[in-house]
Amino acid sequence: MTLLLGCDFSSSPTRQKPIVLALGGAQSGCVQLTKLEHLASLDAFGAWLIQPKSWLGVFDLPFGLPRELVAYLQWPTSWPDLIRHYAALSREEIRATFAAFCNSRPVGGKFAHRAADKPAGSSPSMKWVNPPVAFMLHAGVPRLLDSGAHLPGLHEGDKSRVALEGYPGLLAREVLGNRSYKSDDKTKQTPERLIARKDLITALELGQTRLKLRLKLTHAQRDMLVGDAKGDSLDAVLCLMQAAWAQERGAPGYGLPPDVDPLEGWIITALPESDVLPE
Numbered sequence: 001m002t003l004l005l006g007c008d009f010s011s012s013p014t015r016q017k018p019i020v021l022a023l024g025g026a027q028s029g030c031v032q033l034t035k036l037e038h039l040a041s042l043d044a045f046g047a048w049l050i051q052p053k054s055w056l057g058v059f060d061l062p063f064g065l066p067r068e069l070v071a072y073l074q075w076p077t078s079w080p081d082l083i084r085h086y087a088a089l090s091r092e093e094i095r096a097t098f099a100a101f102c103n104s105r106p107v108g109g110k111f112a113h114r115a116a117d118k119p120a121g122s123s124p125s126m127k128w129v130n131p132p133v134a135f136m137l138h139a140g141v142p143r144l145l146d147s148g149a150h151l152p153g154l155h156e157g158d159k160s161r162v163a164l165e166g167y168p169g170l171l172a173r174e175v176l177g178n179r180s181y182k183s184d185d186k187t188k189q190t191p192e193r194l195i196a197r198k199d200l201i202t203a204l205e206l207g208q209t210r211l212k213l214r215l216k217l218t219h220a221q222r223d224m225l226v227g228d229a230k231g232d233s234l235d236a237v238l239c240l241m242q243a244a245w246a247q248e249r250g251a252p253g254y255g256l257p258p259d260v261d262p263l264e265g266w267i268i269t270a271l272p273e274s275d276v277l278p279e
Contacts, residue, residue, distance in 0.1 A: 001025040002247060005057040006166070006239025008232045011132060011139040015040045017184075021048070022236035026244035029207070032216045033240065036224075036233055042139055049147035049161070056254075058166035058243040059144070060235060061136040062125035063154060064265035066112035069101060069126055079154045079263055080145060087142035091128075091135055098126050098134060115261055120270035122167050152253060153260040164246055164254060164268045168238035171269070174210065175203040182231025189229035197226050197234060204241060211245045211269065242268050 006022040013019045018038040025032055039045045064079065065086070076082045089097075102110040111124040128134045150157035152164065172181060181196035183189050201222060207214035215237070217225070225234050246268050249255035257272040266272075 001027060003053065003055040004031070004240055004243040004247060005055055006168075006236045006241070006243055007057060007059040007061075008168070008236040008239065009045075009059060009061040009136055009140050011061075011135040013040055013042065013045070017230075017232070019045050020232045020236040022233070022240040024240055024244075026213070026247060029212065030214050030216050031241055031244045033221055033237060036236065042143065045140070046143040046147065049143060049149060054160040056162045056164075056243055056247050058164045058239040058246065058268055059140065060166055060168055060239050061140045062114075062122075062133050062265075063137070063141055063144075063151065063163075063165040064114060064261075064263055065125055065137070066114045067261060067263050069098075069112040070263060072101065072112075073097065077263055079265075082263065083141055083145050086138060089138070091138065094134055094138060095128050098128055101126075114264040115272075116264065116267045116270050119272060120167050120170050120267040121173060122169070122267060151265075152251075153256050154262060154265050159251065162251075162254065164243070164256075165265055166239045166242045167267045167270070168235040168242075170267065171209060171211070171238045171241060172200055175200050175208070182229065182234070184230050186229075193229065194226065197228075197231070200234070201225055204237075209241075211241055213241055213244050215241060245269055 004024050004026060008020040010017055010019050018040045021037040022033060024034045039048060070077060076085050111126055113124050117124055123131060123133050125137055126134050144163050148158045149161040149163045150159045176196055179196045181193050181200055204215040228234060246254040255268060256266050260266045
């Protein structure tokens, strides 16, 4: 059984707020969570990626920047060259560059967007606050590139280690709508969010999403996911479900649209102007 992983990523991981990996496998429409791993540093994340093992993973961080932004800044339009250029910048340089871009544009259209942002309901990948996804890209994607992993639609690499971009909020919203299920702020870790986590986990266990996959948990795993008020572990599991969906579609595209932009990439399971997931 192929090792599947879902990654809830942090651009500045610590022991209190680590990168969380949900590891498992899938068979006959069932996704089994095997264990959770916690990585307290970016170096630990990079080291995990280069281990001599095969895996298919979905990572909750943007893999690309908007083509409109890249063209405006006259940055490289080859994805590997763009990522290396981006990695060489400091976070302060990124913030200043993106802020200047936004300041030159009209209200209501400050940010440039990737084609996948609207279908996925995700934040623009150039956003540097709330959430700082631009810094997540800066911290995570160069390490994926350096690891030699294969990123379908973006970069040919070791096809025994396949990395795809995911977004747990896409799957969570399908079940919960606009109900919030997590918060890093202890004052907002309410009974309502606890109930939302329970409802979301139940829906995943019953296969009540368009992924048509059922999550298998032990009682202890379920209690842990319910009890994680920050939602990091549950987000990693949501990415694990998306990885299982991609595995079903298989190589070479893993369910990505056939016309995915080779600079921007795509968010797995997002619908490309369609009501139906690609088969």
